[in-house]
Amino acid sequence: MTLLIDTPRLQMRHFRLADAEAVRAFNANTEVTRYTGDPAQISTSEQARRLIKDVWLHEYERYGYARYALIHKQHSRLIGFCGFKFNPQQQLADLGYRMLPQYWQQGLGYEAAQNVMTYGLNTLALPGIYAEVDSANTGSVRILQKLGFTHTDSYRQWGLNLQRYDYLCAPYSR
Incomplete structure (x- = not known):
């Protein structure tokens, strides 16, 4: 396993095919996908x-x-993901994260996002990062605000009321 990011409670690495059952578990969980626009x-x-x-x-x-x-780390269990997705239209990286509900409300989302942001900016030298979040997902909104993202737009897409947040980006236009 090539470890990319190591935090006090979490580790991040590339996915591998052997992770399929864990990926199915967090992506098939309706609580996890409630705000993502891609349930089930x-x-x-x-x-x-x-x-x-x-x-x-x-x-x-x-x-x-x-x-x-x-x-x-404590459970040696794959509990979700955190990282980036390249958006070719905007030439920017989209920050995304999700994890199993039993790991919510413990600061793990912020811990993961903060460290992946540091990795993205310092190691990958990403020129800008954005995130889209359902306005009803107040936990994710708080994480983005705490990370220093700026709210730049609101719109409806995929049946969700989305808010766009940007970090170190050139001016955004949709």
Whole structure:
């Protein structure tokens, strides 16, 4: 395992095909996907393997980054992801994170996002990062605000009321 990011309670690394069942578990959980616009898209281990192979492994190769496997150190368990997705239209990285509900309300989302942001800015030299969040997802809104993101737009997409947040980006126009 190549460890990319190590925090007091978490580790982040590239996903691998052996992670398929854990990926299925957090992506098939309706509490996890409630605010994402993609509920129940990954409900089988085979779908999770395809996501890992066709999206994340491909993006590591093509862009040098993607979503990273989020490992809880105490339990040695893959509990979600945190990382970036390249947006070719905007030439920016989209910050995203999700984890199983039993790990919410413990500061782990902020811990993961803060450290992946440091990695993205200092190691990957990303010129700008943005995030889209459902306005009803107050926990994620707080994380982005605490990280220093600026709210730049609000719109409806994928059946959600989204807010866009930017960090160190050139002026944004939709």
